[in-house]
Amino acid sequence: MSTYSKELEVAELAVQRATLLTKKVFHEKAKGTLSKDDKSPVTIGDFGAQALIIHAIKQNFPDDEVVGEEEASSLRDDHKLRDQIWALVESTRLADPSAEKIIGGPIPTVDAMLDAIDAGNSAGGSKGRIWALDPIDGTKGFLRGGQYAVCLALMVDGDVKVGVLGCPNLPVDDSAPLSADVGVDQTDSDGKGVLFSAVAGQGATSRPLGTAGLGQSQPIHMKPVKDISQATFCESVEAGHSSHGDQSAIASKLGITKQSVRMDSQAKYGSIARGAGDIYLRLPVSATYQEKIWDHAAGDLIVREAGGQVTDSLGRRLDFSKGRTLAENRGVVAAPAAVHGHVLEVVKEVLAKK
Ligand SMILES: Nc1ncnc2c1ncn2[C@@H]1O[C@H](COP(=O)(O)O)[C@@H](OP(=O)(O)O)[C@H]1O
Numbered sequence: 143m144s145t146y147s148k149e150l151e152v153a154e155l156a157v158q159r160a161t162l163l164t165k166k167v168f169h170e171k172a173k174g175t176l177s178k179d180d181k182s183p184v185t186i187g188d189f190g191a192q193a194l195i196i197h198a199i200k201q202n203f204p205d206d207e208v209v210g211e212e213e214a215s216s217l218r219d220d221h222k223l224r225d226q227i228w229a230l231v232e233s234t235r236l237a238d239p240s241a242e243k244i245i246g247g248p249i250p251t252v253d254a255m256l257d258a259i260d261a262g263n264s265a266g267g268s269k270g271r272i273w274a275l276d277p278i279d280g281t282k283g284f285l286r287g288g289q290y291a292v293c294l295a296l297m298v299d300g301d302v303k304v305g306v307l308g309c310p311n312l313p314v315d316d317s318a319p320l321s322a323d324v325g326v327d328q329t330d331s332d333g334k335g336v337l338f339s340a341v342a343g344q345g346a347t348s349r350p351l352g353t354a355g356l357g358q359s360q361p362i363h364m365k366p367v368k369d370i371s372q373a374t375f376c377e378s379v380e381a382g383h384s385s386h387g388d389q390s391a392i393a394s395k396l397g398i399t400k401q402s403v404r405m406d407s408q409a410k411y412g413s414i415a416r417g418a419g420d421i422y423l424r425l426p427v428s429a430t431y432q433e434k435i436w437d438h439a440a441g442d443l444i445v446r447e448a449g450g451q452v453t454d455s456l457g458r459r460l461d462f463s464k465g466r467t468l469a470e471n472r473g474v475v476a477a478p479a480a481v482h483g484h485v486l487e488v489v490k491e492v493l494a495k496k
Pocket residue numbers: 182211276278279280281282283377378379380382383384405406407408427428431433434437
């Protein structure tokens with residue numbers, strides 16, 4: 143067995159099961175949305191997906207820690223919401239019973255579900271095996287009917303070794319160019335749903351995220367950029383998450399005239415890794431915000447394994463060993479390795495002028 147093959151199998155199946163749950167919620171009008179302390183939204187889908195994935199990790203790798211975005215305190219007081227999540231969690235099974243068994247089968251009780259959610263409380267750090275989990279990345283996109291991703295990565299001694307992104311609303315077809323509306327009015331109907339994966343040193347792949355089971359894996363690669371002025375660049379939908387102004391100044395200095403493609407979540411990393419887009423820019427809006435490791439760990443590895451380079455706006459590799467946040471980084475610049483240096487130069491020029 144190659145290195146991390148068991149971890150990859152568990153991660154892929156756990157993410158697949160979680161997407162079955164998020165898809166159910168996606169089609170419900172009432173998504174059980176709460177507003178967190180930082181005013182960001184969380185839904186029954188976020189909680190349910192976190193429970194299922196942590197359950198799968200703990201059944202297979204009981205000593206591993208998890209840095210998960212959500213925690214269950216609000217559910218311990220709100221039994222109506224708790225029971226809504228439990229009904230979802232209980233009814234979500236993989237079609238293939240042997241695959242379901244690999245990820246630990248059903249969660250036995252409501253309390254076990256709450257405990258699983260709360261087991262995402264690792265402080266992170268530079269030692270040992272720690273998973274980074276974002277049960278729904280792009281919750282605002284999820285609520286809006288745009289892109290979202292279920293994101294899971296394994297870090298060993300602070301280095302990302304395995305990364306998986308489940309993107310139910312992206313086209314299955316790796317060669318489909320990014321349509322301008324990829325970030326809005328999306329569905330998970332036929333032809334949609336892709337799972338991106340990577341293991342350090344073993345390349346990146348994509349496979350159809352079918353309801354009946356996962357489809358065949360195939361290698362993915364970033365597209366060589368012959369003429370940077372023709373590149374497609376991706377950015378957040380939310381102007382509060384990255385500076386649309388700086389990003390557009392950088393694009394125009396690179397000679398890019400095409401509109402950026404805006405979409406929520408780490409679907410941006412997956413999209414450039416398979417060559418549907420070329421560059422992902424995320425330049426800070428606020429001087430104090432620290433990016434969360436679960437928003438980047440899987441995408442960082444998938445892009446690097448597909449032939450890309452990922453740094454912050456100062457050219458430093460993303461450092462996942464500093465705890466729950468990327469405390470030593472500012473922003474993200476992801477591009478094919480051959481053009482990353484050039485893009486970074488322009489990023490520095492534009493930011494220096496501020
Ligand atoms: N001020 C800010 N700057 C950068 N990222 C932010 C932010 N406030 C929230 N976020 C993060 O942005 C993520 C979404 O990124 P994107 O804009 O690329 O879709 C959110 O993930 P969640 O949706 O999982 O909470 C959240 O963690």
